[in-house]
Amino acid sequence: MREVSVIGIGQTPVGEHWEKSLKELAYESITAAVQDAGVEQFGALYVSNMISGQVTGQMHLGALIADFCGYRGIESHLIESACASGGSAVRAGILAIASGAHDVVVVCGVEKMLDSLSDRVVGALATAADAEYEVDQGANFAAINALAMKRYQYEFKVPDDAFAPFSMNAHANAVHNPNAMFRFAISKERYLKSAKVAPPINVMDSSPICDGSATVVLCASEIAHKFAGKPIKVLATAAATDSLALHDRFDMLEMRGVRLSAQRAYEQAGLTPADIDVFELHDAFSIMATLSLEGSGFAERGQGYRLALEGEIAPHARIPICTRGGLKARGHPVGATGVYQVVEVVQQLRGEAGATQVTDAKIGMTQNIGGSGATVVTHILGK
Amino acid sequence: MREVSVIGIGQTPVGEHWEKSLKELAYESITAAVQDAGVEQFGALYVSNMISGQVTGQMHLGALIADFCGYRGIESHLIESACASGGSAVRAGILAIASGAHDVVVVCGVEKMLDSLSDRVVGALATAADAEYEVDQGANFAAINALAMKRYQYEFKVPDDAFAPFSMNAHANAVHNPNAMFRFAISKERYLKSAKVAPPINVMDSSPICDGSATVVLCASEIAHKFAGKPIKVLATAAATDSLALHDRFDMLEMRGVRLSAQRAYEQAGLTPADIDVFELHDAFSIMATLSLEGSGFAERGQGYRLALEGEIAPHARIPICTRGGLKARGHPVGATGVYQVVEVVQQLRGEAGATQVTDAKIGMTQNIGGSGATVVTHILGK
Numbered sequence: 001m002r003e004v005s006v007i008g009i010g011q012t013p014v015g016e017h018w019e020k021s022l023k024e025l026a027y028e029s030i031t032a033a034v035q036d037a038g039v040e041q042f043g044a045l046y047v048s049n050m051i052s053g054q055v056t057g058q059m060h061l062g063a064l065i066a067d068f069c070g071y072r073g074i075e076s077h078l079i080e081s082a083c084a085s086g087g088s089a090v091r092a093g094i095l096a097i098a099s100g101a102h103d104v105v106v107v108c109g110v111e112k113m114l115d116s117l118s119d120r121v122v123g124a125l126a127t128a129a130d131a132e133y134e135v136d137q138g139a140n141f142a143a144i145n146a147l148a149m150k151r152y153q154y155e156f157k158v159p160d161d162a163f164a165p166f167s168m169n170a171h172a173n174a175v176h177n178p179n180a181m182f183r184f185a186i187s188k189e190r191y192l193k194s195a196k197v198a199p200p201i202n203v204m205d206s207s208p209i210c211d212g213s214a215t216v217v218l219c220a221s222e223i224a225h226k227f228a229g230k231p232i233k234v235l236a237t238a239a240a241t242d243s244l245a246l247h248d249r250f251d252m253l254e255m256r257g258v259r260l261s262a263q264r265a266y267e268q269a270g271l272t273p274a275d276i277d278v279f280e281l282h283d284a285f286s287i288m289a290t291l292s293l294e295g296s297g298f299a300e301r302g303q304g305y306r307l308a309l310e311g312e313i314a315p316h317a318r319i320p321i322c323t324r325g326g327l328k329a330r331g332h333p334v335g336a337t338g339v340y341q342v343v344e345v346v347q348q349l350r351g352e353a354g355a356t357q358v359t360d361a362k363i364g365m366t367q368n369i370g371g372s373g374a375t376v377v378t379h380i381l382g383k
Numbered sequence: 384m385r386e387v388s389v390i391g392i393g394q395t396p397v398g399e400h401w402e403k404s405l406k407e408l409a410y411e412s413i414t415a416a417v418q419d420a421g422v423e424q425f426g427a428l429y430v431s432n433m434i435s436g437q438v439t440g441q442m443h444l445g446a447l448i449a450d451f452c453g454y455r456g457i458e459s460h461l462i463e464s465a466c467a468s469g470g471s472a473v474r475a476g477i478l479a480i481a482s483g484a485h486d487v488v489v490v491c492g493v494e495k496m497l498d499s500l501s502d503r504v505v506g507a508l509a510t511a512a513d514a515e516y517e518v519d520q521g522a523n524f525a526a527i528n529a530l531a532m533k534r535y536q537y538e539f540k541v542p543d544d545a546f547a548p549f550s551m552n553a554h555a556n557a558v559h560n561p562n563a564m565f566r567f568a569i570s571k572e573r574y575l576k577s578a579k580v581a582p583p584i585n586v587m588d589s590s591p592i593c594d595g596s597a598t599v600v601l602c603a604s605e606i607a608h609k610f611a612g613k614p615i616k617v618l619a620t621a622a623a624t625d626s627l628a629l630h631d632r633f634d635m636l637e638m639r640g641v642r643l644s645a646q647r648a649y650e651q652a653g654l655t656p657a658d659i660d661v662f663e664l665h666d667a668f669s670i671m672a673t674l675s676l677e678g679s680g681f682a683e684r685g686q687g688y689r690l691a692l693e694g695e696i697a698p699h700a701r702i703p704i705c706t707r708g709g710l711k712a713r714g715h716p717v718g719a720t721g722v723y724q725v726v727e728v729v730q731q732l733r734g735e736a737g738a739t740q741v742t743d744a745k746i747g748m749t750q751n752i753g754g755s756g757a758t759v760v761t762h763i764l765g766k
Contacts, residue, residue, distance in 0.1 A: 001483045021515075044622075053436050057518065059510040060465040063624040063640075063757035067631075073643055075622040076758070077471040078463040082443040088460040092475060098482035100384045101620075127442040132404075135440065237484075239427075239458040241446040248450075257446075260456055374446035375459070 001098045006381065007229035008037025008217030009343040014181045014331030016114050017211040022049075022056055023068040025213040026110040030069050033106065033215035038228025042217070043102030044075040048089035048109040049335035050082055051124040055116040065108065075102075082128030083284060084239075085109065086214070086338020087368030087377025091237045093218050103220050109336030110213035121209055125334065128371040130245040142206060142285070144246055144372050146198035149287040152253055153200065156302035160200055163286040164191040165308035167204040167328055170283060173315065174325025176355035181210050181331035205286040207332035214339040216346070232349045235271070235363070236380040238264035244374045253302075257376035258295030258367065265365070265378040266297075273297040276380070277361040278348045279319055280341040282369035283326045292367055293319070296378075315356045323348060323356045338368030342379060349383045384481045389764065390612035391420025391600030392726040397564045397714030399497050400594040405432075405439055406451040408596040409493040413452050416489065416598035421611025425600070426485030427458040431472035431492040432718035433465055434507040438499040448491065458485075465511030466667060467622075468492065469597070469721020470751030470760025474620045476601050486603050492719030493596035504592055508717065511754040513628040525589060525668070527629055527755050529581035532670040535636055536583065539685035543583055546669040547574040548691035550587040550711055553666060556698065557708030559738035564593050564714035588669040590715035597722040599729070615732050618654070618746070619763040621647035627757045636685075640759035641678030641750065648748070648761040649680075656680040659763070660744040661731045662702055663724040665752035666709045675750055676702070679761075698739045706731060706739045721751030725762060732766045 010032025012025050020028075026047070034042075045066045053059040062076035079089040086109035093107040113121050126135045129144060139147075152158060167186060174180035186204060194203040217229070224231035240260035246252050266272060273296060281296070283289035290304035298319050299307050312318040324330050324344040327337060345364035347353045353361075363382045369375070393415025395408050403411075409430070417425075428449045436442040445459035462472040469492035476490040496504050509518045512527060522530075535541060550569060557563035569587060577586040600612070607614035623643035629635050649655060656679060664679070666672035673687035681702050682690050695701040707713050707727040710720060728747035730736045736744075746765045752758070 050442060051436070053434070053507075053510050056514065057506075057510050058514040059433060059463060060512075060627060060754055060757060062464050063753065064513065064627050066624050067626045067757070071624075072626060073623055073639065076464075076624050077475070077622070080442060080461040080463055081445050081459070092460070092478075095475075095479050095482040095484055098484065099478040100481065101478055123440075124436075127436050127440050129443075130447065131439065131441040239460070240456055241449050241454075241459050243450045243455060244443060244447050256456065370446065371443055374443060374450070 003221035004094045004097045004218055004234045005221045005224045005231035006216050006346050007219050007224055007227045007231050008033040008039060009346050010036055011179050011214040011340060011343050012212055013179045014210050014212035014333055022052060022110055022112040023065055025112060025211060026065045026108050027069050029213040029215040030106060030108050033217050036229055037217040039104055039217055042104040042106050044096055044105045045071060046089040046093045046107045047078045048085035048339065049078060049111055050080060050085050054124040055121060056112060081375040082370035083334045084338060084368045084370030084375040084377050085335040090216065090338060090342055090379060091239055091377055094234055094237045097218055097220050103223055105218045106215060107218065107339060108213060108215040109339030111333035111335040112211045113209045113333060114211050118209060133245045142198040142201055145285040145287055146201045147246060148252055149200050152287060155253060158305055161192060162305050162309055163205060164188045166283060166286040166289045167191055169313050170322040170326040170328035173323050173356045174329030177324040177330060180325035180329055181208060182329045201285055207284045207327035210331040210333050212331060212333035212336050214336050214343045216339060216342050230350055232346050233382050235382045236265040236268035238268060239377045242374050244371055246372050255291045255295035255373045257373050258292055261376035261378040262296040265380050269380045271380065275363055276365045278323055278345060278358045278364040279321050280344050280366045281321050282367055283322055283328050284332055288369060296367060315358050320358045323353060323358060338377060341366035341368060345381050349381060386604035387477045387480045387601055387617045388604045388607045388614035389599050389729050390602050390607055390610045390614050391416040391422060392729050393419055394562050394597040394723060394726050395595055396562045397593050397595035397716055405435060405493060405495040406448055408495060408594060409448045409491050410452050412596040412598040413489060413491050416600050419612055420600040422487055422600055425487040425489050427479055427488045428454060429472040429476045429490045430461045431468035431722065432461060432494055433463060433468050437507040438504060439495060464758040465753035466717045467721060467751045467753030467758040467760050468718040473599065473721060473725055473762060474622055474760055477617055477620050480601055480603050486606055488601045489598060490601065490722060491596060491598040492722030494716035494718040495594045496592045496716060497594050501592060516628045525581040525584055528668040528670055529584045530629060531635055532583050535670060538636060541688055544575060545688050545692055546588060547571045549666060549669040549672045550574050552696050553705040553709040553711035556706050556739045557712030560707040560713060563708035563712055564591060565712040584668055590667045590710035593714040593716050595714060595716035595719050597719050597726045599722060599725050613733055615729050616765050617762065618765045619648040619651035621651060622760045625757050627754055629755050638674045638678035638756045640756050641675055644759040644761040645679040648763050652763045654763065658746055659748045661706055661728060661741045661747040662704050663727050663749045664704050665750055666705055666711050667715055671752060679750060698741050703741045706736060706741060721760060724749035724751060728764050732764060
């Protein structure tokens with residue numbers, strides 16, 4: 001495959017953007033990324049979003065955003081795979097360049113969740129689960145993740161407080177990220193006292209409803225020197241699926257989509273988990289972080305939470321995760337999250353991650369998960 | 384670019400499928416296409432759909448359909464660009480093969496519109512238009528097309544009955560297509576007497592709300608001989624955008640997205656409109672067929688309707704369109720339509736189009752339009 005590089009990144013702060021519309025958020029991150037790259041023209045815009053049709057009453061975001069940002073006429077499409085939409089769109093952008101169809105492509109993830117009542121947003125998010133077998137039974141995503149977490153605790157004899165370090169690490173890192181939603185550290189006490197959302201899941205296990213947009217500019221590596229941005233190479237791009245419904249898996253504690261997606265990525269890059277310096281994973285709930293670490297080969301089955309307990313996920317430890325706050329504390333604007341992850345790994349590889357910079361980071365990985373693991377997109381980047 | 388061929392096609396009849404769910408419709412067309420191609424495995428499934436999130440309460444269709452059809456684990460994503468989603472997904476599939484990421488890819492368009500109240504469906508379809516500037520004023524797609532048609536009639540002094548031959552041609556051809564929704568011919572009298580939907584647009588100018596699924600199997604041309612299907616080559620794939628809102632264009636009677644998309648396709652294929660033997664265009668409303676013929680270079684500005692009036696759009700005439708019934712009479716299951724168009728052009732190029740076979744068809748074109756022209760995807764195929 002023709003080699004592709006990331007040459008520009010842009011993002012809005014994640015949070016409550018009452019004064020900005022969906023397309024204005026997209027404009028902000030696209031403009032920042034295009035300026036960062038020093039690009040004037042590009043061939044295609046790939047947009048990722050999940051719930052705008054249901055919440056804002058606006059589909060057809062590709063053409064809408066291309067036009068609003070001043071690029072009327074260029075090719076544009078929307079890619080959706082629930083919360084993995086951002087990763088899927090980045091992959092589509094990479095393949096468009098690898099195919100030779102375009103030399104420079106822009107990928108923008110955008111989500112505006114707060115414009116609607118929270119009940120409606122929770123309902124819209126639940127359309128990522130199996131409507132006939134999960135949602136019709138009244139299960140939303142907190143409930144589905146609670147089933148997995150409860151089973152995990154039972155199977156591996158893990159107490160409630162063992163998950164606290166995931167949330168504490170995410171919040172501690174978010175303090176230093178100006179674009180994070182929750183820039184405050186939390187104590188173990190605060191974690192333990194936080195309200196239950198769907199037992200055993202509490203508020204501090206859960207990523208928030210929020211607004212945000214992130215953008216990357218991609219180009220063929222052979223022309224990357226023409227632009228202003230420092231190129232970061234795409235070493236691997238891979239996607240895999242699993243059943244939507246949790247109960248439909250052979251083993252609800254083995255994330256098969258994670259395993260397949262990570263395996264495919266390692267194979268493409270010729271790397272192993274030991275080579276990864278920083279890993280932006282999909283901690284929509286603490287249990288997902290645990291299972292992602294296990295499925296991606298950083299821990300044995302039933303041992304993922306130990307990495308957090310033993311302090312191995314901090315920026316200067318063995319496998320730094322959520323270095324900019326993760327989904328928990330940077331925030332999880334669902335369709336945009338996968339693009340935020342790539343932006344943040346690029347910051348790490350450029351050495352622009354400030355107080356949570358991973359020392360001498362050379363290779364970074366992102367993993368974006370849709371639903372409770374039905375779509376998984378993994379990227380490995382290197383400088 | 385690595386050359387790509389279509390090696391398998393499948394479709395369900397378009398119509399009212401009360402007894403089948405969205406994923407069952409997709410299963411039917413995917414199974415038919417995979418059998419037609421003689422393919423056992425493939426690398427990725429691209430799904431196109433527009434309104435399932437709003438109407439069925441189910442997003443995340445890529446993984447859902449991959450799993451339901453027995454392909455759990457493979458890569459899958461959904462592509463959306465309103466009514467052009469099918470064309471966008473076919474293009475994504477082609478680029479995935481051209482990039483070298485996969486050798487064989489399946490593209491499935493599926494839409495189930497009838498499960499909901501028609502008001503809700505009309506509202507869901509309107510999310511393809513500009514929510515802030517068109518839909519908030521109460522405009523649905525019939526109203527938006529009526530504005531364009533009225534302006535066209537005023538500008539070029541065209542009477543109401545001049546559009547009748549588009550509908551008559553589509554219905555006459557649908558009689559011979561077992562998968563068409565309306566298999567009956569209509570007279571000019573019936574056209575003129577049909578109820579107005581949004582004057583000057585009447586029922587016979589308008590494509591119907593319906594259910595359906597169509598699938599194509601694509602592979603790298605160099606390995607096409609390994610499979611059972613007769614390969615049809617992709618000679619060009621191109622996409623372009625315009626503003627979502629009709630009033631926001633410099634000229635609402637020039638489809639700039641159509642012109643750009645067609646120009647890019649002709650350039651890639653090294654062809655001109657005179658080389659096209661059959662053209663499956665996007666006749667969501669008669670006025671769209673007119674403007675598509677003009678924007679694609681088959682008629683001068685203000686002259687597209689004359690091709691229909693003069694009998695030049697019939698299967699044995701100068702530029703056959705809607706040879707299997709078109710959106711008007713085959714039906715327009717919105718997110719699936721672009722894939723139906725490719726399936727039908729493949730039927731023509733294989734010589735499998737029965738009574739409406741275009742004699743000695745060698746080169747066929749499809750054009751899938753989202754909204755009132757904001758996304759346009761054009762494909763040229765050849766044998």
